[in-house]
Amino acid sequence: MLQFINDLEPHVVGIHAIGEVTKEDMEKVLLPRIDELVALQGEINYLLVLETDVQNWTAGAWWDDIKMGLKNFTKWSKIAVVSDQKGVQWFTDAFRFFVPGKSKGYSLAQLDEAIQWITAKEEQPVESK
Incomplete structure (x- = not known):
């Protein structure tokens, strides 16, 4: 089952996965x-809290x-994925090499x-004239 994590900044989608996750x-x-x-906003900031096995x-x-x-x-x-499954954390960290954005894996x-990392807005570099 997927449930929203509702108390995040509006520029972040937060999902909590428990039990079986279906189409x-x-x-x-x-x-x-x-x-x-x-x-x-034209971009995605995504937090997934994975408290179910990926086989579910x-x-x-x-x-x-x-x-x-x-x-x-x-x-x-x-993309931030929170899970105690070491393979999921490793894959999330490695995923940054395959997508244009940033990704990090965290333990529960x-x-x-x-949450602090995913909600922090990136500072835009100041252009010099």
Whole structure:
């Protein structure tokens, strides 16, 4: 099941995954919110708190996740994945080499740190004249 994390800054989509994650969860919860965020600000800051094993994602959910990633390939600004699954943390850290944005993996004990990182707005460099 996917649930929104509601107490985040409006420029961040926060999702909490528990139990089985299905195609319907993706279509009713995550995909509309990602589309809305892209329409509003043109970029995606995404926090996923993964308190279920990745094997609990159905094939349909994985397929929708892949499609979402490709559809919005140039829109990813920051991705933070919070999980105690070491493979998930490692993959998230390595993912930064494959997408234009930044990605970081965190343990569940580091949730507050992940929220601080994902909600912090990047400073824009000042152009000199």
